[in-house]
Structures are given as structure tokens and as C-alpha cells.
Amino acid sequence: MTVHGDGYMSFIEIKDLTHIYHAGQENAKEALSKVSINVEKGEFVAVLGENGCGKSTLAKHINALLLPTDGCCIVDGMDTNDVTKVWDIRQQVGMVFQNPDNQIIASVVEEDVAFGPENLGIPRDEIKKRVDEALKAVDMERYRAFAPHLLSGGQKQRVAIAGALAMHTKCLVLDEPTAMLDPKGRSEVMSAVKKLNKEQGITIIYITHFMEEAAEADRVIVMEKGKIFAEGKPQEIFARVDDLKRLRLDVPLASAIAWNLKKQGIYIPDGIVQEEELVEALCQLK
Amino acid sequence: MSIEIKNISYTYMPKTAFEHQALKNVSFTIKEGEVTAIAGHTGSGKSTIVQHLNGLLHPSEGQVLVDGTDLNKKGSEAIKARQLVGMVFQYPEHQLFEETVEKDVGFGPRNLGVSEEETEKRVKEALDFVDIDYETYKDVSPFQLSGGQKRRVAIAGVLALKPKYLVLDEPTAGLDPRGREELLSRVWGLHKRKKATLIFVSHKMEDVARIADRLIVMNHGELMLDAPPKEAFLEEEILKNAGLTVPATVRLLTELKERGFAVDPAAFTMEEAARRIAKAVKERRRGTC
Numbered sequence: 001m002t003v004h005g006d007g008y009m010s011f012i013e014i015k016d017l018t019h020i021y022h023a024g025q026e027n028a029k030e031a032l033s034k035v036s037i038n039v040e041k042g043e044f045v046a047v048l049g050e051n052g053c054g055k056s057t058l059a060k061h062i063n064a065l066l067l068p069t070d071g072c073c074i075v076d077g078m079d080t081n082d083v084t085k086v087w088d089i090r091q092q093v094g095m096v097f098q099n100p101d102n103q104i105i106a107s108v109v110e111e112d113v114a115f116g117p118e119n120l121g122i123p124r125d126e127i128k129k130r131v132d133e134a135l136k137a138v139d140m141e142r143y144r145a146f147a148p149h150l151l152s153g154g155q156k157q158r159v160a161i162a163g164a165l166a167m168h169t170k171c172l173v174l175d176e177p178t179a180m181l182d183p184k185g186r187s188e189v190m191s192a193v194k195k196l197n198k199e200q201g202i203t204i205i206y207i208t209h210f211m212e213e214a215a216e217a218d219r220v221i222v223m224e225k226g227k228i229f230a231e232g233k234p235q236e237i238f239a240r241v242d243d244l245k246r247l248r249l250d251v252p253l254a255s256a257i258a259w260n261l262k263k264q265g266i267y268i269p270d271g272i273v274q275e276e277e278l279v280e281a282l283c284q285l286k
Numbered sequence: 287m288s289i290e291i292k293n294i295s296y297t298y299m300p301k302t303a304f305e306h307q308a309l310k311n312v313s314f315t316i317k318e319g320e321v322t323a324i325a326g327h328t329g330s331g332k333s334t335i336v337q338h339l340n341g342l343l344h345p346s347e348g349q350v351l352v353d354g355t356d357l358n359k360k361g362s363e364a365i366k367a368r369q370l371v372g373m374v375f376q377y378p379e380h381q382l383f384e385e386t387v388e389k390d391v392g393f394g395p396r397n398l399g400v401s402e403e404e405t406e407k408r409v410k411e412a413l414d415f416v417d418i419d420y421e422t423y424k425d426v427s428p429f430q431l432s433g434g435q436k437r438r439v440a441i442a443g444v445l446a447l448k449p450k451y452l453v454l455d456e457p458t459a460g461l462d463p464r465g466r467e468e469l470l471s472r473v474w475g476l477h478k479r480k481k482a483t484l485i486f487v488s489h490k491m492e493d494v495a496r497i498a499d500r501l502i503v504m505n506h507g508e509l510m511l512d513a514p515p516k517e518a519f520l521e522e523e524i525l526k527n528a529g530l531t532v533p534a535t536v537r538l539l540t541e542l543k544e545r546g547f548a549v550d551p552a553a554f555t556m557e558e559a560a561r562r563i564a565k566a567v568k569e570r571r572r573g574t575c
Contacts, residue, residue, distance in 0.1 A: 051461060180456075182529045182530070183529065183530055209461070248464030253559075256556045257538070260557065261560055261567075279545060282542065282547070282567065283545055
């Protein structure tokens, strides 16, 4: 991270954040323990970790669905603990959850996308413009008059993303958005997310159990039992095969094969995470 | 003994504006002891088929026979036949409801009038099978468990009914990689050790390759392919049209083969793929020397 002068803040600054569910009660459970993370504007960050390690709890702090038990979460200079800022924060940070059927509320696609801006009391013409832009950005214009139940899972997730875009959100937090999708739906959602990140500079926080998806991020954060275990470029993280296996995770196929070949004495350069890179490296072998 | 699906068609909401034919003249037979995977994209009809297997849906046309009994018949014979088929739905942990793990797993047998002694025995066995320690967890609320544990408890609840045929709809969706691995090997063990007949829906061709004897591919309500995985994975066009992909290992090896490596793409595990690549690399080296 570049060091700026005094007063510089990252887009998202999470400092010593602890979250305890049912705090003070008999069944109190610490889900996050002194977690600190900074995310820069326009960054694409993937979050990995076993079921129950605190990934979703962390995600829900970023748009103030949950508040820290201790520590703080600051989004674009606004503290989520400040009740007067909650709606501004939620407008800036859109959430997409795992189950596409739980987040679509209207009976027509375009009405669903318009729901957020309508709630803000934005004029009709402006809403229309935003809905058009949002559906175009996720390549769903053709389906604007469809009933959501006629769409595939991947299409529903893209409608959910469009709903956030229509709010002019600056950041998308996606919590296992592809877990319930077929392979085609997964690649549709992944390319929509990448496009929004590259072309519109939208900050992406992407929770997943698919290592191949995490390999596409700028930075990977690995969580373990409510703490940050490691963070770094995908190439750095996926070189730590033994650590990841111990954490119930995996590495992308290309990294696993590269690691295996290296152990057999075949020279493969470090930092391979994508299949094309592995194919190229093997073709270069003499 | 088998489940026979004979020329079934199914139409949702017939004679309304929402009429939709979800299955078109589908036939196949599941033999006892087989492991069958059903794949297809969202809306391909695979969940509709699965719901026919224990009579949750009855076909608009055609028949479903479980061990020779038509599930659509009236009377106790059809009810008994339906009980032979256990169903684990998608995200089965959402169906947990009891106060303790023991009560949740025992709910099915108790509801069917199984004696208390036998129920307890079945609960112990079922929990043991999914690797949940009975003594540690029997009095714990199922809602305090982790995601992977919840799912295994929910599956134990179905196992306690001692189904002859076990149907699982996307059993590994949403689990971390290790959780997926553990669940798959447990399910596989059920087949290996107890000769259970398994039918599972999955998008993950890697999982299909590992445990299925046979892959059924659905597209637009029709059966497109019914073949052993090794043969099915070579039908790239059919798989692609059905919204599926070949396993990543096959994709990688095919690419290498096209680039001139002497590799057979039909490898379905990372280790096997790496072994084949290493061999091809060494042979190539020898060739160029």
C-alpha cells in the first residue's frame, strides 16, 4: 500500500474489529477477533476460509448490517457505528447473497432493479436512466420485462447486482454468489463482476469457496477462526498449498499441478494460478 | 430390484397461462447398488425428476415403479414403496428444527412408529456414519453446529429412516473444499460399505467423476445423455449445450494434447493429471535430445 500524507484513508478501513454474537449471554460466540483490513478503492479482494470462520460476519459489517462489538469499520470515511450514516453507507455498499431467490422482491426484473432508487425518492426519469444503465452493465437488458422466476440462477444474481448498481453503489460485497449456480451461471456472474471492477472501478469484496474464482482477484484474504490468517496476491497465497489444505481449503487446479510437478523435479516457474499459465510454462520446457 | 422411470412427462400448472412442460418422455432405470449422477443447468428438469423418485410429484404421463410398485397407486403398497426412497433436499440443514441433534435425527423413525430402542440404535448408527460423535452432540442444539456439521446431521435424519435408495440434491453446494471432500467420501462409503443405491444431483463434474457409475444429463426436460462418466465427458458438445463443463483436469489435458503433448485427457483427479503430464514431459525431453 502506498503511504500518503496524514489523514489518508483507505476506502474501507476495518480496525481491530471484534464481533461477538449474543454478547453477554450464556451462548455468546466470538465470530471475529481483532480483525484489521484495508481495502483500496477499485480493488478486487477475494475472501477465503472454511465454513464458520467469520467470512459472512465480516461481510455484513461493511454495510452496517452488523455492528462491531469492539473496534470499528469505516467506509469512505463514515463509521458504521454512526447511526446517522447508516443509509449513506448502505447506498455505497451493495450486498449480494448466496441464494438468488431470497433477494429478488418484485414481479418484473426492471421493477426489482428500480426498487432501491424508488425508495430514495429519485425522480422517475433518473430512475429509468439508472435501470437502463444497470441492466446493460450486467448484460441483462433483454430480460427487463421478464418475471424473475423465469430466469436462471446466474441471471437472477446479475439482476441482484443490477439492483445495487442502480443505487450508484461504489462497492459490491458478494457472499458466495455462485455457490448455488451451474457452471454457466458461475461464469456469467464472474465475468459481470470482473467487468464492473475493470470498467467502472467498482470495489469488489468476493467471498467464495471456489479457488479458481479467487485466483482472478487482485488480493486474497484467508481467514481462520475469526482471524486473518494470510493475505497477498493469488500467486503468493496459492503457493502455500500445505497451509491451505490444513485450513480445509484448496488451491486452483493449475497451482496444485504445478506444485506436484515441481516435487517430481520438473522445472515450473513460481506463481502459477491459471490454467493458461501452466500450459504456457509446460510448452516453454525444453 | 430397481427404480424404473417409464416414459414420464410432467407439466407444471397445466391449462393455465403458466403451463410449462418440465419433463418430456423421460425413461431410465436405476438398478440396485448403482451410483447415478444427474446433471443439467437450472431449469433443465433435474429437480422435477428427483421429486418423482419418491412420489412427491406424480407424472402427467408415464409411470414410476419402485421395486415394481407404481408410486401413483392408492393404498399401503405405494406408501411402503415411497418409504424405500430417502430424499436429501438442497441445503437440508434448513430443515433442521428440533431442540437437540438426537431428537432431530430420531424424528423420522419415531414418526413412523419405530420402537424407542430401535430408534436410538438407528440414531447412533446414522450419526456415526456421518462422523458426528453421538455422546458429544446428542444434546446439543443443531443450530449451534457449523455449516458442514448441520448438513451431516440433516443427512443422518434421512439415513435413520433406512432408505434402500438415497437421493441427494446437490449435497455439497456451499461447503468449503474439505467439507465437500468429507461429505463425498462419507456418501461414497455408504455405497461401498452398505451397498446403498445412490442418486445425486450435481453440477460438479469432478464429484461426478469420483463417485458415479453413470451420468444422466438433462436439458430442456429431455434426457440428453446416459453413460458412464468417462464416456460422457468426451461428449463436450452435449455437455456444453446443457450448461455443463468437463472436469477441469480433462480441459487442461485436452489443451496440452492440442499443443502437442502425448497425454490421454481422461484423468479425473489432480494427482492422475499431474502424473500424466510428468510422463509426457519426460517423454518429450527424451524425444528432443
